[in-house]
Amino acid sequence: MSNDALQDWAEQKLGRRFRDPALLVEALTHTSLPGRNYQRLEFLGDRVLGLIIATWLYERHPNESEGKLNRRFVELVRGQTCAEIARSIGASGQIRLERTAREQRVNETANVLGDVCEALIGALYLDGGMAAARKFVRSAWEPLLTGGGSVEKDPKSALQEWAQGRGLPLPAYAIVGRCGPHHAPEFTVEVSVRSLEPVRATGRSRQEAEKQAAATLLAKVREEKE
Structure with a gap:
């Protein structure tokens, strides 16, 4: 930068x-x-x-x-x-x-x-x-x-803390797809955490896709816990 x-x-x-x-x-x-x-x-x-x-x-x-x-x-x-x-x-x-x-x-x-x-x-x-x-x-x-609360965490931070709290490696993100015109691309990202099934999500930027994937995986983990 x-x-x-x-x-x-x-x-x-x-x-x-x-x-x-x-x-x-x-x-x-x-x-x-x-x-x-x-x-x-x-x-x-x-x-x-x-x-x-x-x-x-x-x-x-x-x-x-x-x-x-x-x-x-x-x-x-x-x-x-x-x-x-x-x-x-x-x-x-x-x-x-x-x-x-x-x-x-x-x-x-x-x-x-x-x-x-x-x-x-x-x-x-x-x-x-x-x-x-x-x-x-x-x-x-x-x-x-x-x-009286805490600073709002984005999904990636929340997923990272979830993994660290269980002694797991940090979540790994990988771009598995990209489509659309150059001026308006769409990214597909996969997030994986050891012992969990990987999850994919799409977004207009890599960052957006990573956040969506993290949010999806967190929601899945919470549903299974319930």
């Missing part, structure tokens, strides 16, 4: 066009590549996120005890929550990593996504100060504070 495209993504999803694009690249660089990666920014972002969330909870719940505030805090800053936020902004597709790691879909795992989310917060803090970091955190975490 070009720097301009990455900046466009950051402006749309993080609310900021970086003055120092190198910070954005570093926050999205996996440890499988040589040179600087997201780990130092993750360290910083974890602390920045903690301060923003703690202050926010203190202001939002003026009559709550320390114990209740702490339970809310732990839920909001845990790695799984950060991973859900990262998925919701499409961070997995922006992560730079070595080819083998990409083939293994390391960029879609909860651990990496959670780390990258914190790294992005660290990058926002260095590039635009606490105001830039706070703007993103308050926007992304608002549904969690007001609704």
Whole structure:
């Protein structure tokens, strides 16, 4: 992805066009590549996120005890929550990593996504100060504070978590068909998870077809469970 495209993504999803694009690249660089990666920014972002969330909870719940505030805090800053936020902004597709790691879909795992989310917060803090970091955190975490639920997962993320929760390999997606004119193609994608019958679905893009296939397989699994 070009720097301009990455900046466009950051402006749309993080609310900021970086003055120092190198910070954005570093926050999205996996440890499988040589040179600087997201780990130092993750360290910083974890602390920045903690301060923003703690202050926010203190202001939002003026009559709550320390114990209740702490339970809310732990839920909001845990790695799984950060991973859900990262998925919701499409961070997995922006992560730079070595080819083998990409083939293994390391960029879609909860651990990496959670780390990258914190790294992005660290990058926002260095590039635009606490105001830039706070703007993103308050926007992304608002549904969690007001609704008391979790960030809505897309079907691919939900299927991945279902598989990981059962100790299964990550779902595998493969294009098994493409038809239609060049300007309006239709893709057929097959998704498979070990021990389950593969499922196929179609869509106007590969991404759309993958989401539909994941949703279909999830629905099938839930029906069988019932």
